[in-house]
Amino acid sequence: MHVLIIGAAGMIGRKLAESFASRALAGSEPKKLTLADVFTPSAPAGFSGDVVTVQTDLAASGAADQLLAERPDVIFHLAAIVSGEAEARFEFGYHVNLDGTRALFEAIRKVHEAEGWTPRVIYSSAIGVFGGGLPDVISDEYIVTPEGSYGTQKAMCELLLSDYSRRGFFDGIGVRLPTICVRPGKPNKAASSFFSGIIREPLVGQEAILPVAETERHWMTSPRSAVQSLRHAMSIDTTLLGSRRNLNMPGLSVTVGEQIEALRHIAGDKAVALIRREPDPIVTRFVQSWPKAFDTKRANELGFTAECRFEDIIRAHIEDELTPKAT
Amino acid sequence: MHVLIIGAAGMIGRKLAESFASRALAGSEPKKLTLADVFTPSAPAGFSGDVVTVQTDLAASGAADQLLAERPDVIFHLAAIVSGEAEARFEFGYHVNLDGTRALFEAIRKVHEAEGWTPRVIYSSAIGVFGGGLPDVISDEYIVTPEGSYGTQKAMCELLLSDYSRRGFFDGIGVRLPTICVRPGKPNKAASSFFSGIIREPLVGQEAILPVAETERHWMTSPRSAVQSLRHAMSIDTTLLGSRRNLNMPGLSVTVGEQIEALRHIAGDKAVALIRREPDPIVTRFVQSWPKAFDTKRANELGFTAECRFEDIIRAHIEDELTPKAT
Ligand SMILES: NC(=O)c1ccc[n+]([C@@H]2O[C@H](COP(=O)([O-])OP(=O)(O)OC[C@H]3O[C@@H](n4cnc5c(N)ncnc54)[C@H](O)[C@@H]3O)[C@@H](O)[C@H]2O)c1
Ligand SMILES: NC(=O)c1ccc[n+]([C@@H]2O[C@H](COP(=O)([O-])OP(=O)(O)OC[C@H]3O[C@@H](n4cnc5c(N)ncnc54)[C@H](O)[C@@H]3O)[C@@H](O)[C@H]2O)c1
Numbered sequence: 001m002h003v004l005i006i007g008a009a010g011m012i013g014r015k016l017a018e019s020f021a022s023r024a025l026a027g028s029e030p031k032k033l034t035l036a037d038v039f040t041p042s043a044p045a046g047f048s049g050d051v052v053t054v055q056t057d058l059a060a061s062g063a064a065d066q067l068l069a070e071r072p073d074v075i076f077h078l079a080a081i082v083s084g085e086a087e088a089r090f091e092f093g094y095h096v097n098l099d100g101t102r103a104l105f106e107a108i109r110k111v112h113e114a115e116g117w118t119p120r121v122i123y124s125s126a127i128g129v130f131g132g133g134l135p136d137v138i139s140d141e142y143i144v145t146p147e148g149s150y151g152t153q154k155a156m157c158e159l160l161l162s163d164y165s166r167r168g169f170f171d172g173i174g175v176r177l178p179t180i181c182v183r184p185g186k187p188n189k190a191a192s193s194f195f196s197g198i199i200r201e202p203l204v205g206q207e208a209i210l211p212v213a214e215t216e217r218h219w220m221t222s223p224r225s226a227v228q229s230l231r232h233a234m235s236i237d238t239t240l241l242g243s244r245r246n247l248n249m250p251g252l253s254v255t256v257g258e259q260i261e262a263l264r265h266i267a268g269d270k271a272v273a274l275i276r277r278e279p280d281p282i283v284t285r286f287v288q289s290w291p292k293a294f295d296t297k298r299a300n301e302l303g304f305t306a307e308c309r310f311e312d313i314i315r316a317h318i319e320d321e322l323t324p325k326a327t
Numbered sequence: 328m329h330v331l332i333i334g335a336a337g338m339i340g341r342k343l344a345e346s347f348a349s350r351a352l353a354g355s356e357p358k359k360l361t362l363a364d365v366f367t368p369s370a371p372a373g374f375s376g377d378v379v380t381v382q383t384d385l386a387a388s389g390a391a392d393q394l395l396a397e398r399p400d401v402i403f404h405l406a407a408i409v410s411g412e413a414e415a416r417f418e419f420g421y422h423v424n425l426d427g428t429r430a431l432f433e434a435i436r437k438v439h440e441a442e443g444w445t446p447r448v449i450y451s452s453a454i455g456v457f458g459g460g461l462p463d464v465i466s467d468e469y470i471v472t473p474e475g476s477y478g479t480q481k482a483m484c485e486l487l488l489s490d491y492s493r494r495g496f497f498d499g500i501g502v503r504l505p506t507i508c509v510r511p512g513k514p515n516k517a518a519s520s521f522f523s524g525i526i527r528e529p530l531v532g533q534e535a536i537l538p539v540a541e542t543e544r545h546w547m548t549s550p551r552s553a554v555q556s557l558r559h560a561m562s563i564d565t566t567l568l569g570s571r572r573n574l575n576m577p578g579l580s581v582t583v584g585e586q587i588e589a590l591r592h593i594a595g596d597k598a599v600a601l602i603r604r605e606p607d608p609i610v611t612r613f614v615q616s617w618p619k620a621f622d623t624k625r626a627n628e629l630g631f632t633a634e635c636r637f638e639d640i641i642r643a644h645i646e647d648e649l650t651p652k653a654t
Contacts, residue, residue, distance in 0.1 A: 090494070132570055141462075141470045145489070145571050152490040156483045162472070163479040167417070243459055244472050 001030040004067060006058055006104070007078030009037035011183060012124065014044075015227050015320075016076060021047035030074075036067055037079065059100035064107035071117050074234055075170075077104060078124045084189045086150035097153035105160055109169040121161065121172040122233045125246060127219055129155040129176065130291045137293045140248060147289055158246040166243045173233045173241070178251030178306070179290075181220040182317035191286040195220060198256070199263055199314055202271035203322065211280035214257035217292040221251040222316040225306040229299075236302050244298075250306035252313065253293035262310040266318075328357040331394060333385055333431070334405030336364035338510060339451065341371075342554045342647075343403060348374035357401075363394055364406065386427035391434035398444050401561055402497075404431060405451045411516045413477035424480035432487055436496040448488065448499040449560045452573060454546055456482040456503065457618045464620045467575060474616055485573040493570045500560045500568070505578030505633070506617075508547040509644035518613040522547060525583070526590055526641055529598040530649065538607035541584035544619040548578040549643040552633040556626075563629050571625075577633040579640065580620035589637040593645075 003020065007013045017035055021044040029049060035041035036054040043051040056063045058079050079100060086093030101123070111117050130138060131147025146152045158174045165172040183196040194211055195218060201208035221229075229249050238245075254262075264272045296304070307313050330347065334340045344362055348371040356376060362368035363381040370378040383390045385406050406427060413420030428450070438444050457465060458474025473479045485501045492499040510523040521538055522545060528535035548556075556576050565572075581589075591599045623631070634640050 135468075143468045143470050146486065147493070147570055149490055149494075152486050155486050159473065159479050159483050159486075163476055166474070167476075243474055 002032040002072040003030040003074045004034045004072035005076045006036045008035035008041035009039040013078045018044040064104045074120045076122045083150035093149050101157040112169045121170045123174045125154045125174045125176045127291045140298045162245040174246030176248045178219045178221040184321045202274040207274045209278045211283040217255045219251045219291050221306045222313045224316045247299045248294045248296045250296045254310045329359040329399040330357040330401045331361045331399035332403045333363045335362035335368035336366040340405045345371040386423050391431045401447045403449045410477035428484040439496045448497045450501045452481045452501045452503045454618045467625045489572040492572050501573030503575050505546045505548040511648045529601040534601045536605045538610040544582045546578045546618050548633045549640045551643045574626045575621045575623045577623045581637050
């Protein structure tokens, strides 16, 4: 099997590529990995098959055709600019997140029509497609009403994905990932950054800022579960999806207070003391417009899973990011 | 006030333009009407203001900019290719229905950013954004899952409309029109054509074919109510919409049997006898995947209305299409 990952230099893309090299998931190793990104991706250590890394801008004319030259069996499309940037740079957001995706889908369609090739396409969508006055628990039938350009672009691509799949041009699945927590690396400018920061920083003895009340609730999953969901999407029977190709992914509904208590349980009061409260009404308003919880019935029935306790999310972070790897 | 209608040579566009000339709606007459379409629209009789007719392809490069040269206050965007053609001609459907709309929205945004001009944009969407295993009654919060390329394109444009409005580039409203019945003119290839045909043809002594069972139920409105809804969208207070700019429009949920009984009541058994049953499993499957009824709470609260009895829909057709106009 030949797997193409677009957006492979990103946080999730890198972890997804690494997962194909991991012994823990043996048996499912693809023969070949093609890793593409605007930043040259690095090949995952320990992968025994062929790896090709490609530096390319998916939204540039002709780029998508080149990526398909070897007709990969599975295409993960993770390339995107994230919400803060899509909001700040209106044209650029549509260029990358909508036009880039459409260029990919069109390139696939054209090969499909010429040759009958029908790859599986796994698209990383986001709970950012939901916004506004949301119910406490969002069902699989709840209306998509993004409150940002990023969510709008994701929702538009979801619609394209369904239509192209219904037409048989490819076999698509849209995976609406929860907010990833604990996101490794540095804090970024996303309004959601603190959900990771209040865990990640204290665990390494650094201060973190909490801009919202402890009662705020949000829907999260670990990078590990996100990768597992993307991989699970490779093998599910898509005839079960009908033409509803986009799935809310399982996650964990937690309050900030519950996050903090889990941190205390694992790392003690000293870690918790590093969280500094600095209420920010703008961030608070954002957070309050985001999904708090989902009833992910369809995804559950299809075998998608996620952590059930926030402590497990912290432990996954410690294992994956703070524990030296045996080589 | 200067009103621009794009798609003004179409069935609804023509009636909308005529409505601005009608004495029945006096007082709200705009000073100027610009009527644009790929087919040169005709000027409505009796309109006392300026009328300009423009033959233009909205999806052609530069066309949208030209249409905005005089900065209309209200823009009705009705131009589209309809469902059957969008399904048969994949690329063309996306070109006209998605790219044409996006070109218009982009052209408006650019003038807005240069000059601060913020027109009201009224977009004719359709209940074709809903499909698949639908509930008996669709609420305002029900998920959009089109089962065709036409519905996909409409849903994508709705998302754009909301995002552009949220950003303040224009003041948009998406009006999800029910199936129009009785559609005047000849039968067309739309699978929904018979809903109008079984009324329109018998009323003038011609035979009509009924391809589905009398128990099938669908959501309809008259051309007159559709025009009224579009016009009502000119004056509603859009701050009440929040960022949910697309509204399911009121209509009437009727079975084919109820349509026929209304016809009998108005035109007698002789008319009904002209309906010939010719069951078609393909059309039946289509119809069964379409919306049967809506709870249009939001639109009702905003003052949108429609007929409550199918007999009124037939009477509107007789008045508007079969009665010589007093001049
Ligand atoms: N991290 C989250 O919380 C989260 C939640 C839901 C969905 N997602 C989605 O998952 C995907 C991956 O997220 P991530 O957290 O790894 O983001 P990331 O920013 O770390 O990775 C995205 C990658 O896409 C690449 N990219 C951007 N534009 C490109 C282009 N034109 N051509 C090729 N590559 C391009 C970037 O260089 C980057 O490496 C994204 O689609 C994101 O929207 C992320
Ligand atoms: N009739 C219905 O049952 C119904 C229901 C819901 C929504 N709608 C929507 O309402 C709108 C009007 O519907 P209608 O029944 O009058 O359809 P119609 O086909 O009679 O009119 C559409 C008009 O758009 C014009 N057009 C197409 N492509 C164009 C382009 N590239 N540039 C400029 N003009 C172009 C056509 O020439 C036509 O005159 C459409 O957007 C349609 O999708 C119709």
